[in-house]
Amino acid sequence: MSEHDLAQATALREAALEHNAAWDLLESLTTEVGARLPGSPGDARAVAWAQARFEALGFDRVAAEPVAFPRWRRGDERARVVAPYPQPLAIAALGGSVGTPPGGLEAEIAHFATLEDLEAAADSSLGGRIAFVSRSMERFRDGAGYAPVVKARTDGAGVAARKGAGALLIRSVGTDRDRLPHTGMMRYPAEGARIPAAALSNPDADQLERMLGRGAPVRVTLSIHAGIDGEATSHNVIGDLLGAERPDQYVVIGCHLDSWDLGTGAIDDGAGCAITMAAAALIARLPARPRRTIRVILWANEEFGLIGAKAYFEAHRHELAGHVIGAESDFGAGRVYAFSTRVKPSALGVVDQISQILGPLGIARGDNSAGGGPDLVPWRQAGMALATLHQDGTDYFDYHHTANDTLDKVDPAALTQNVAAWAAFTYLAAQAPDDFGFDLEPSAEPPASSRSE
Amino acid sequence: MSEHDLAQATALREAALEHNAAWDLLESLTTEVGARLPGSPGDARAVAWAQARFEALGFDRVAAEPVAFPRWRRGDERARVVAPYPQPLAIAALGGSVGTPPGGLEAEIAHFATLEDLEAAADSSLGGRIAFVSRSMERFRDGAGYAPVVKARTDGAGVAARKGAGALLIRSVGTDRDRLPHTGMMRYPAEGARIPAAALSNPDADQLERMLGRGAPVRVTLSIHAGIDGEATSHNVIGDLLGAERPDQYVVIGCHLDSWDLGTGAIDDGAGCAITMAAAALIARLPARPRRTIRVILWANEEFGLIGAKAYFEAHRHELAGHVIGAESDFGAGRVYAFSTRVKPSALGVVDQISQILGPLGIARGDNSAGGGPDLVPWRQAGMALATLHQDGTDYFDYHHTANDTLDKVDPAALTQNVAAWAAFTYLAAQAPDDFGFDLEPSAEPPASSRSE
Secondary structure, eight states, X not given: OOHHHHHHHHHHHHHHHHOOHHHHHHHHXXXXXXXXXXXXXXXXXXXXXXXXXXXXXXXXXXXXXXXXXXXXXXXXXXXXXXESSOEEEOEEEOBTOOOOOTTOEEEEEEEESSHHHHHHSOTTOSTTOEEEEOOOOOOOTTOTTSHHHHHHHHHHHHHHHHTTOSEEEEEOSSSOOSSOOOOOBOOOOSSSOOOOEEEEOHHHHHHHHHHHHTOSOOEEEEEEEEEEEEEEEEEEEEEEEOOSXXXXXXXXXXXXXXXXXXXXXXXXXXXXXXXXXXXXXXXXXXXXXXXXXXXXXXXSOOTTTSHHHHHHHHHHGGGGGGEEEEEEXXXXXXXXXXXXXXXXXXXXXXXXXXXXXXXXXXXXXXXXXXXXXXXXXXXXXXXXXXXXXXXXXXXXXXXXXXXXOSGGGOOHHHHHHHHHHHHHHHHHHHHOSSOOOSSOOOOSOOOGGGOOO | OOHHHHHHHHHHHHHHHHOOHHHHHHHHIIIIXXXXXXXXXXXXXXXXXXXXXXXXXXXXXXXXXXXXXXEEEEEEEEEEEEESSOXXXXXXXXXXXXXXXXXXXXXXEEEESSHHHHHHSOTTOSTTXXXXXXXXXXXXXXXXXXXXXXXXXXXXXXHHHHTTOSEEEEEOSSSOOSSOOOOOBOOOOSSSOOOOEEEEOHHHHHHHHHHHHTOSOOEEEEEEEEEEEEEEEEEXXXXXXXXXXXXXXXEEEEEEOOOOSSSOOIIIIIHHHHHHHHHHHHHHTSSSOOSEEEEEEEESOOTTTSHHHHHHHHHHGGGGGGEEEEEEOOSOSOOEEEEEEEOOGGGHHHHHHHHHHHGGGTOEEOOSOOOOOGGGHHHHHHTOOEEEEEEOOTTHHHHTTSTTOSGGGOOHHHHHHHHHHHHHHHHHHHHOSSOOOSSOOOOSOOOGGGOOO
């Protein structure tokens, strides 16, 4: 990198710390749009919001690429212990779940400490009981507690149905102790009964465990209105700052624009959108465009399984060599503490230079096995170069996928630090003399902790 | 006090720290009974639970004195911004509120920063709008932030109706930032329209303020099912350890047994019940009963305005001289940090001695103007001697009156410290050579921070 480029990146980093542009974007998105469940009116409003914002921020080209998917809806949902200790339980249906039969269902709880314990039960042995998987999530800075428990959420209903359960309840995948259950995506296997699945808040899971610990059968009523309601179309919204020399080469940054319905999607993933839009907008205000195109993608429907990401990949895979490096911000609004990459060895010198510029922000140099973010998984599998700006997620899973995912959980100073890091990284990636490689060792999965859909 | 008494109190204090008897009681009450809204099935189960527990703990006399009151019920409740930024709002009807008309109501928000601002509006000027009072509560160790804001909750609906409002929304009286609104008692004036009243969670109040700050009218729909549903009878449950020398003289300790419906009443006020029952139970296991009777009162229906307390006072006011000193534990489960009294001057030497025993628990000597606790307000007005074991309430109003008032919010070690303090105080008060005065200067109100109904 030239001295000029490094000085420019330093100036961008410092300028980012003087502005609250990301906060303004996030405040606007969460206040004026709010929740953005894929295919909902809020989702459509978010797409319009994003297009208008990209235009207002001076992006050269704004596009909205359609993404079609089945629309899931949540209705009323209630759970109640009816014996031996009658009382309500706070639940949230998992995303994709079917509802209960009309009038709800009542059944005894069959308790399993882990999904593995449920899998070990004999097929068809549960006799219509409600399987309850109670394993709790551990707190780590990098979110490493997520992967060991999330499979009960994504795949538990299929397992429970095979064992003869009439429904599945899981302890929320979350590190808090609030009466606010964590929703999140689940999927049914192609074969087998589709049973309703919901998460209990952590205090409610504790309560159910205490009741079960007394030995007497615990009976629960569940009434869940939820299910697939037709097809919807949303959009990946794309803002480009066209490269001065290589407009056909893309430095891809972004976030996912959709959110769960319970909160306003501030940390998941409004923050990521605000950070990457604000970072690119700072670059847009420079006197000249960088060499390569900076492409900010606000992906549609990440939450139900990277639906927008897969659509973008299918539409653009023929441009693999033009996607020179990618990074998504999708781990909340905590400070960036490390910068890792996945680049060809000859590009590590440029990575060293980028790391030098990020260092004063408290960002350590990471390794060369970056995940890049959930919406870049298809590209990672295709060998694209990637970077991860690792955020402190110590409290991320206190709020993730709950009604508590609201603007007040965001620290403006941490948000600004993110923008500074992303502006410097993005600018330097777009100015780098060479590419970062685009036929890297394929890898089926990024590190588990970098995924949080 | 004799050396023997002081040594015995010290031994009780130390023994309390070795047991988790209060935790076991609180775990049982919150798990097996749960919420205890006055007049609800849970309230009745709590009365039976308390009687059985007093018997099992070896109390000499167990009584349940009836308390009648109008029963309030909560049904479904929903709020939603319909324009300009459609989205749901998390609300809880205030205790005592009427419901909305069938089908709900829709109206524009009229925003007032404080109750005083609402009071300053011209009568009948609101034209059916929804008055929104947004003042927020400050956090203090002693709960001093409560008094300045709670009047909007208790009296706001009457003021709003006089101004022509169709409903009242208040920012929750609470110090948290969770999407869990704080309910609590409200009352209507004898004259005037009765309009529905509900609290928004703090993040929802923030959201509404942000919308209002943009200048365009904000319209909200409210649908609240709530109201008075006949008369109920609950009971003050009383456990006595009969005094060896003066069974007609009572050292009154206790708590209120009822709770709000949203949580399981762990900190408000299951903890106070567990602490005082466990403290007395420790004394019950001594080889001999203390000189005076130790009376543990679990008051009924504190939450709707000290209903059980007033009933007990009416039934026992002729025994004023027999009520030698009283203290209620009703400020959560935080550690006791100070001990204050309201006694005749000649009893201050005994207070000194009690304070010496409490000192090693980290408890400072307070002043001689103790409130005694909400359910002792009628006795305070009658001149009864009182004590307060001041608890650290720094986080009390994070959970108070919300769905988050659950067992996990209680620190077992802090609970045990409370039991140690209460056991030592109660024993010494029951052994004291003289009374503490029972015709003290009347005072209309205890310090505001000692009230939290």
